Amino acid sequence: MLRSLIRLYLIVLLGGGLAIVFVDQSFSQLFHHRVTQNVRDSVKAYAFVLTDYLERHPGEQRAAALAELQQHGEEGFSLLTMKDVIPVLDTEQLRDLRDGKLVLSMDAKDYYLPLPDGTIVHAHPDEPGNLDIKALAYSLVALATLLSVVLWVHYHWRDLRKLEAAARAFGRGQLSTRADLSKKSNIYDLSKQFNEMARQIEASILHQRDMMHGISHELKTPLARLEFGLALLQSPESPERQRERQLALRRDVRELDELVTELLTLSRLEQGAAHMVLMQVSVSELLDSVAASMAHDVADRALSLSVITAGAPVSHVCDPKLVARALLNLIRNSTRYARHAISLSACLGPAGALVLIVDDDGPGIPITERSRIFEPFHRLDASRDRHTGGFGLGLAIVHRVALVHGGEVRLEESASGGARFLITLPSVPLPAAVGTPGGATAIQDKRGFATKLMV
Known part of the structure; x- marks a missing residue:
């Protein structure tokens, strides 16, 4: 902490010192017109008295009068002509002199006062040597800066130590550790x-x-x-x-x-969307292919499987193999618990999303279990063992398929009291390089596509 504090303090001091030097050397030039006007206003009485004093000492007496006046101050008076000041003043300053105005040099250290007879009084006052006062003033500024930096660093460093302690505890295996900092913290x-x-x-x-x-x-x-x-x-x-x-x-x-x-x-x-193959897929053919691949399993259990595509978009960009895998898992899950019928449907969701729905008329899933139904290896009860409920990975795969497409899967209660699964796949643009020539719809006939999905 001490090293960081010293570095910050030195940087602040250096920046402040450079700012002071810049102000001292440059502001009188950047704002010369305004500074000159302020000086004219502040020394108006002084200039009037000086002009009146010199007018009462014309000719050769004027130099002696200035010398006598110099004995009572450190003004550095001298008498010049217009010819003498032309090399040191610019056009605007010379114009002001001819108009009888007091002129200030660019560095604000020399004054030029024109007299009525054309003579110019040049003054170069010596600055008072108050080095001890300046040193004390700058020391107070440096001390105030140090106190401000220490105060700021103290609270900043305290919060950093809290964050460091939380990181160390988390690294030691305390996974529930969190950094508790005030909202006012930096x-x-x-x-x-x-x-x-x-x-x-x-x-x-x-x-x-x-x-x-x-x-x-x-x-x-x-x-x-x-x-x-x-x-x-x-x-x-x-x-x-x-x-x-x-x-x-x-x-x-x-x-x-x-x-x-x-x-x-x-x-x-x-691993995310790294293994996805997006393509334009016909929604109706996708659903028909999935239904065709499950036709024998549904018939063996004396169930009916209906496909509804009314209101669904004509096509959608997705990975057809993954989406079909998710639908197959949901239908297989429904065949274990449905009493008579299973429904596979699609509709248009908000912002052009594709919503895929699988309904069954089984006993449904209790509300208390719905939050964990998509966890790997989770089974509802002992009756849903490996022979009726598989490995407990099917719904977890459905959940991941929805996530890699940027969508979601929800579980609701169907109109018949069974389970209703809704997969929402948001609309995404078709990639520039698609898997089929000319960007055609990448889907085969129902039987061939269903065969591909089962591979």
């Missing part, structure tokens, strides 16, 4: 940025911890079944029983593969 905005950064880092670390815990928990069950199944394969059993064991092991491997795939998808989405 670094209040900096502390707000620090607190926001700390909040985001804390949320990210806690999210990673929850993810690691969920991944560990999800991997344990299929790995344990694989280990148990491999042990059973070593025991003597009938060929049919062995085939059943092998099929069960294959299902466990596929389950692990699906879990890893979901985790990789979620990881890529959490």
Whole structure:
């Protein structure tokens, strides 16, 4: 702190000293006309008396009169003619002399007083040598400046130490640490940025911890079944029983593969929009393709899936593969709980946004659980286990798909009492380089597009 204080004080002193020198040397020239007028007004009586005194001593007596007057002061009087002052005065000053006006030199140290007979009285008064008074005055200014700087640095440094202490505590792992500074503090905005950064880092670390815990928990069950199944394969059993064991092991491997795939998808989405491929997509064909890919699953569960595009925009710029993946996850979620019908619709939102809606007539989701429904590995209750609720990553992927598009996903209650998911995708301009020649709509026929989405 002492080093910073000394540096700041020296900078202030240097700046103040330069300002004083500049004012002393330059202001008399910058405002010469105004200074001259002020001097004329202030010495008007003095000039009248001096003129009257010299007029009473004409000719050769005038020099003696000035010499006698000089004995009573330090004015530095001398008598000049117009010819003598032409080299040292400018045109305007010479004009003022001819008009009988007092003239002040550019540095405000010499006076020229014209007399009625054309003689010019030149005065160069000596400045009083009050160096001790000036030194005392400047010392007081320097002391006042020092006290002001110390006072300012004290409060500034105190707040910086608070911010430093908060940063150290946060670095030691106390993730809930925040910098508590007054709104009047000079670094209040900096502390707000620090607190926001700390909040985001804390949320990210806690999210990673929850993810690691969920991944560990999800991997344990299929790995344990694989280990148990491999042990059973070593025991003597009938060929049919062995085939059943092998099929069960294959299902466990596929389950692990699906879990890893979901985790990789979620990881890529959490990296932001780096992996997005934006293109102009036909909204109706996108929804029809998603519905076509889910037709068999819906039919197997004796459900109906309707697609409604009335009021929807003709096309929208998005990553069709990611958006389709989000819709597929929502429809799969609905097929687990819907009683009779599922609805997939689209409409035009505010500012040209695309709103995608998935409705079902199932039991719905309790209000108390809606705030956590998009968290990874979150399941509502024990009845929604892996066989009915998947890995708990589907809705988390939907949430990330909406975020990377700059939108959001909301959960509401449908008209039939079930769950209603709304994905809002804001309108964005089409990138200059698109994935298809000539900027054409990058979408295949319904069957081909649905096949691509499933890859």
